[in-house]
Amino acid sequence: MIxxxxxxxxxxxxxxxxxxxxxxxxxxxxxxxxxxxxRGDRVELRGFGAFSVKKREARVGRNPRxxxxxxxxxxxxxxxxxxxALRDRLNGR
Amino acid sequence: MMNKTLTRMDLGEAVFRxxxxxxxxxxxxxxxxxxxxxxxxxxxxxxxxxxFGTFSVRDKNARVGRNPKxxxxxPILPRRVLxxxxxxxxxxxxxxxxxx
Numbered sequence: 001m002i003x004x005x006x007x008x009x010x011x012x013x014x015x016x017x018x019x020x021x022x023x024x025x026x027x028x029x030x031x032x033x034x035x036x037x038x039r040g041d042r043v044e045l046r047g048f049g050a051f052s053v054k055k056r057e058a059r060v061g062r063n064p065r066x067x068x069x070x071x072x073x074x075x076x077x078x079x080x081x082x083x084x085a086l087r088d089r090l091n092g093r
Numbered sequence: 094m095m096n097k098t099l100t101r102m103d104l105g106e107a108v109f110r111x112x113x114x115x116x117x118x119x120x121x122x123x124x125x126x127x128x129x130x131x132x133x134x135x136x137x138x139x140x141x142x143x144x145f146g147t148f149s150v151r152d153k154n155a156r157v158g159r160n161p162k163x164x165x166x167x168p169i170l171p172r173r174v175l176x177x178x179x180x181x182x183x184x185x186x187x188x189x190x191x192x193x
Binding site: 001010017033036040042044048053075076077078091 | 108125129133134138141173174177179187188190
C-alpha cells in the first residue's frame with residue numbers, strides 16, 4: 001500500500017469530504033510525527049507502535065575503500081517499535 | 094529541554110486545526126489512518142508512505158533462544174515482525190532538529 005492508496009480508501013469511506021482534505025489529513029498525521037521527532041519528542045500510538053529518537057554516539061569510523069580513519073559525529077536517528085496489538089495481529093493472534 | 098510524548102489526541106488536535114472538521118471526526122480520521130495501515134500490514138503487505146518511510150513485514154525463522162536470567166534454553170517459534178525504514182527526509186529532519 002502506498003500513500004495515495006491510503007488516501008483513496010479513506011476518501012471512499014468519507015464521501016462527504018473533498019479528496020484534497022483527505023490528503024491534508026493524511027499528510028498532517030505524518031508531518032506531525034516527523035515534527036515531533038525533530039523536536040526530540042516521542043510519538044506513542046497505542047496498539048500501532050511508538051516513534052522515538054535514538055542517539056548514536058560519536059565514533060571513529062573507517063573509509064571502507066581506503067581504510068583511512070574518519071571521525072563520525074554524534075547523530076540522532078528515528079526509531080520505530082511495533083505496538084503489542086499490531087505485533088499480535090501480524091502473527092494471527 | 095523537556096521532551097514530551099505525542100499521542101493520538103495530539104494528532105487529532107492537529108487535524109482539527111488543519112482541516113476544520115469537528116474534534117470527534119478528526120480523531121476518528123486519525124484512527125482510520127492507523128487502522129488501514131494496520132490492516133494492510135496484518136495482511137502481509139508493506140506500507141510505503143513517500144517522504145515518511147516504509148513499513149514492511151518480515152518472516153523470522155524459528156531459533157533457540159535463551160532466558161538471559163536463568164540461562165535456560167527456550168524455543169522461539171517462527172514469527173512475523175514489522176520493520177520500519179525511515180525516509181531520507183525523516184532522517185534528515187530528525188538529525189537536524191536534534192543537533193548540538
